Amino acid sequence: MNFRGRTAIVTGGAGFLGSHLVDRLLELGVDVTVVDMSNKNSRKLAHNIDRIEFIDADISDSETLEKLEPADFIFHLAAYAVPTLCEKNPDIAFKSNVLGTYNILKFALETSAKKTIFPSSALLYGKHPKYLPIDEKHPIEINSVYNTTKKFGEDLCNYFIENHKLPVVYFRLFNSFGPRQDADYFIPTVIVQALKQKKVEIWNAEPTRDFTFVADTVDAFIKAAESNFIGGPINIGSGREIEVGKIARMIAEKLGAKLVILNKPVSGSMRLSCDNSLGKKTIGWEPHIKFEDGLNASIKWFMQNKDLF
Numbered sequence: 001m002n003f004r005g006r007t008a009i010v011t012g013g014a015g016f017l018g019s020h021l022v023d024r025l026l027e028l029g030v031d032v033t034v035v036d037m038s039n040k041n042s043r044k045l046a047h048n049i050d051r052i053e054f055i056d057a058d059i060s061d062s063e064t065l066e067k068l069e070p071a072d073f074i075f076h077l078a079a080y081a082v083p084t085l086c087e088k089n090p091d092i093a094f095k096s097n098v099l100g101t102y103n104i105l106k107f108a109l110e111t112s113a114k115k116t117i118f119p120s121s122a123l124l125y126g127k128h129p130k131y132l133p134i135d136e137k138h139p140i141e142i143n144s145v146y147n148t149t150k151k152f153g154e155d156l157c158n159y160f161i162e163n164h165k166l167p168v169v170y171f172r173l174f175n176s177f178g179p180r181q182d183a184d185y186f187i188p189t190v191i192v193q194a195l196k197q198k199k200v201e202i203w204n205a206e207p208t209r210d211f212t213f214v215a216d217t218v219d220a221f222i223k224a225a226e227s228n229f230i231g232g233p234i235n236i237g238s239g240r241e242i243e244v245g246k247i248a249r250m251i252a253e254k255l256g257a258k259l260v261i262l263n264k265p266v267s268g269s270m271r272l273s274c275d276n277s278l279g280k281k282t283i284g285w286e287p288h289i290k291f292e293d294g295l296n297a298s299i300k301w302f303m304q305n306k307d308l309f
Contacts, residue, residue: 004029005031006073007069007070008033008073009071011076011077012077015044015078016044016182016214017217018075020215020218022052024218024222030073031053033054034053035055035068035078036054037056039056044180065104065107070112073117074108075225081146083123087144087145093149097149097150098153098156105166109164116167117170117171118169120232122172122210122237123144127268133241154233161231168232169283170234172232172233174272174274176213177212179301181298186209187298188298188302194255194256194257195255196309198255199260202259202260202261204261204262204263207269207270208242208273210272213238213291213294216238220236234278239287248261250292251295254299
């Protein structure tokens, strides 16, 4: 598809995934509107601020949508996205992740958007997967505020698809990582510790994760927008299971830091490994960037920007 001259709205466009998606859309010649509650000069978005329209607005407020012009594509990435914060602030989580998603889907319907993209989470598969790699038929667990809001988001997508024929694609994202990610997440946390303290502390070395470099995740969004496929969920992950202890050791060695394993109880899933075959079948997506290459790119960015953390 030729995206040049098309229009897109990116909610949450000042965030990690959103800002990388904005980069890609601008490269493709898309006219981009970012809807976010962050400062428009956020470090993630500042390099593109003169090339986009920025609307500082709360998607859970339906009056916000009155400020928006219709767009060909809507990428709904805005969310209250840190699970621990969702547990502490459930009212905010439900307002943002459920009501906000309903408002965006309703806006997409009323403005006849060509495609709406919504990322859900692989955390829905639970702490102890019943089999690996995890496909989309794996049972899910509604065991937290965050998971509950993400499942509501998926259900809303299905409702608009089934009852209004709204063209929506929704994903279950495994662990995306890369430059500009907040230090709340595992890989940035370890890199920043290594740079600032020359010592890395992790709770436990045993859990495994499936990490996807951000450029590959963004590629999934683009392929979904240009595809004829409607529905979900579609897993987006690398298909490679890797121990967090191994990742921490790689980072510590690259940055000359000491690694300390605290052997505390595991928080979150014990193992995650993605079966991404459905993505290839439905939207023609598959990852291309090796974990090691993505990690090196991430370390380089954090080294160049360590004063921000």
